[in-house]
Amino acid sequence: MKKATNKKDALLLLGCPELPVQTSIALYLANRLTNAGMEVFIAGTDAALELLKVSDPDGHYVDVEKIIKLDKCIESLAEKRMDFYLCSVFVHNDAGIAYLATVHGISKAKLFAIIFGSDADSISEQIEFKCGKLVAKAVHNPLPLKRKIDATMKEVKRWAVSN
Amino acid sequence: MGCIELMDYKILLSNISFKEGREYIRRNFREVYEVEPGYKLFDVYLIGVPPIQIAIEDESVIFPYVKPCRGTFVLKMEGKEEIELLRRSK
Numbered sequence A: 001m002k003k004a005t006n007k008k009d010a011l012l013l014l015g016c017p018e019l020p021v022q023t024s025i026a027l028y029l030a031n032r033l034t035n036a037g038m039e040v041f042i043a044g045t046d047a048a049l050e051l052l053k054v055s056d057p058d059g060h061y062v063d064v065e066k067i068i069k070l071d072k073c074i075e076s077l078a079e080k081r082m083d084f085y086l087c088s089v090f091v092h093n094d095a096g097i098a099y100l101a102t103v104h105g106i107s108k109a110k111l112f113a114i115i116f117g118s119d120a121d122s123i124s125e126q127i128e129f130k131c132g133k134l135v136a137k138a139v140h141n142p143l144p145l146k147r148k149i150d151a152t153m154k155e156v157k158r159w160a161v162s163n
Numbered sequence B: 001m002g003c004i005e006l007m008d009y010k011i012l013l014s015n016i017s018f019k020e021g022r023e024y025i026r027r028n029f030r031e032v033y034e035v036e037p038g039y040k041l042f043d044v045y046l047i048g049v050p051p052i053q054i055a056i057e058d059e060s061v062i063f064p065y066v067k068p069c070r071g072t073f074v075l076k077m078e079g080k081e082e083i084e085l086l087r088r089s090k
Helices: A021-035 A046-055 A070-078 A094-106 A120-126 A143-162 B018-028 B080-089
Strands: A009-013 A039-044 A067-069 A086-091 A110-115 A132-135 B010-016 B031-035 B052-057 B060-067 B071-078
Touching (some): A009 A070, A021 A039, A021 A046, A021 A143, A039 A046, A086 A094, A094 A120, A094 B071, A110 A120, A110 A143, A120 A132, A132 A143, B010 B018, B018 B052, B018 B060, B018 B071, B031 B080, B052 B080, B060 B080
Parallel strands (some): A039 A067, A086 A110, A110 A132
Antiparallel strands (some): B052 B060
């Protein structure tokens, strides 16, 4: 596992992969962030990471060395052995809110919640601390979430260029 | 998930929301401590929305355990060292 060290490191922390849009949006966002000059790391459950690897067999979008098991990622953040400039946490259930709150507590990264699924609005309302939110009721069709990401990428590009 | 699943534990509640787990711990145990997300208990770093509540009963700790696809569990495990650390941290 490559260690995240510089100011252009971004982490995508995936949730349960049961909703189809997660993998495609993760690959899309990884690609956009890479093109914006960021080094992209991805953490998730074994199944979420296998979905990524199978979808991107030649590693065009995600460097295999920057794929991190979820527990290892939380451990490294909690022990302050690793941190990121930007972190996007994928949230579509209650556990996702718990992971988002945990990253908020143990990392100094600029934090974005990517909130999707049929209960996206209700989940968004339950997040009581300050973080960026991209909210779309996307389950099967990634386009509503993609549009939100496209609108936010201008700001991310500005961060990447200025650091 | 971590090696905690290979240890001897009892599931008190399963497939609940994190808030439901917190309320259960707060209402059903006398000796309750609050910790921050990332607190190390046994071999895991606790996941959750602060305040995360951990209870002590006899020689066991009762705590929330979050799994990405299965929600929150409330687990009960024996842990003399963990109890000492919690009491000392107060």
